[in-house]
Amino acid sequence: MIRPASFAPSVRVAPSEGALLFIFLEGRLLLREDGALPRGRPDEFPVDLVNPLGLLDGMPVVGARLAGEVPPGFTLRPLRGTYGVLPEDLFGLAGYAVQIVEWDRTHRFCGACGTPTVRSERETSKVCPNCGLTAYPRVAPVVMVLVTRGEGEGRELLLARGPHFAPGMYSALAGFVEPSETLEHACHREVREEVGVEIAGLRYRFSQPWPFPHSLMIAFTAEDAGGDLALQPEEIEDAGWYSVGALPTLPPPFSIARRLIETVARGE
Incomplete structure (x- = not known):
C-alpha cells in the first residue's frame, strides 16, 4: 500500500470544493455505494479531525473522521476490503490517510504534561505549547x-x-x-x-x-x-x-x- 508518486504531501493545502475525501470510522473507509470516494468540502459531511494531506495531480486530498451518521448514498467498508474496489493508487493513498487521521486522534494531548497539542506549520508533527514535546506519526x-x-x-x-x-x-x-x-x-x-x-x-x-x-x-x-x-x-x-x-x-x-x-x- 504505497501512496502514488504523483501525490505531493503538504500540511498547508486548505480543503476546497473539489477535494478528494478519505473519511474513516474505526478503520473503515466511507465510500459511495458505487465504490467511489466522496469529493467536495469536508464540512459537507459530519466529520472531525480534518487533516489536509496534500495534492494528488493538483487535487486537494483530505483525511477526516466520521463523527455522525453515515450519509445517505454512502457506506463504510473495512480498509482491507477496498482492495480491488479502489484503484491501486487510491488504495495506497487511503493507507496514508488512515494513519494520519489516527495519529491526530491519539495525539490531541501531550503525552508528557497533558496540554492540548497544536499542529506544526512546517512539518507533519504535533507540538506541545507548554513543554515543547514534538510527536510525529508513528511508524x-x-x-x-x-x-x-x-x-x-x-x-x-x-x-x-x-x-x-x-x-x-x-x-x-x-x-x-x-x-x-x-x-x-x-x-x-x-x-x-x-x-x-x-x-x-x-x-x-x-x-x-x-x-x-x-x-x-x-x-x-x-x-x-x-x-x-x-x-x-x-x-x-x-x-x-x-x-x-x-x-x-x-x-x-x-x-x-x-x-x-x-x-x-x-x-x-
Missing part, C-alpha cells in the same frame, strides 16, 4: 523473513500461520524490531524465537508501508542453517516446509508477504 518497523532450503524444483519455503490468520492461510515469519536492535539482529531473533531455526545468508528484498495499524514491513530472504521446528505457541499456530510447487493459501495480493513468497517461488 513501527517490522522485519519479515522467508527462510528457504534446497535448490531448484526441490526448494522448500518455511511458512507459518498465526492464531488470527484466515483459515488455511500461511505466510513468511515476521516480527517487530525492538529498541537498540538492528534489522539483521531482529531477523535472526524472530526466526529463532518463533520456530527455533537458525538462518544464514540474510538478504534484503524490498519494503512496504502497512497501515494495519502503522507499520513499515521490511522483507528479507534467508537460508536454513539448522535446527528442528519448535513453535512459539502464543505466536505460531502451525509451521512447516512447503515445496515451491505446492504452496498453501497465501496472504492477499496487495501484501508484501505475497510478493515475497511469489518472487522466491519463481526463483528470483
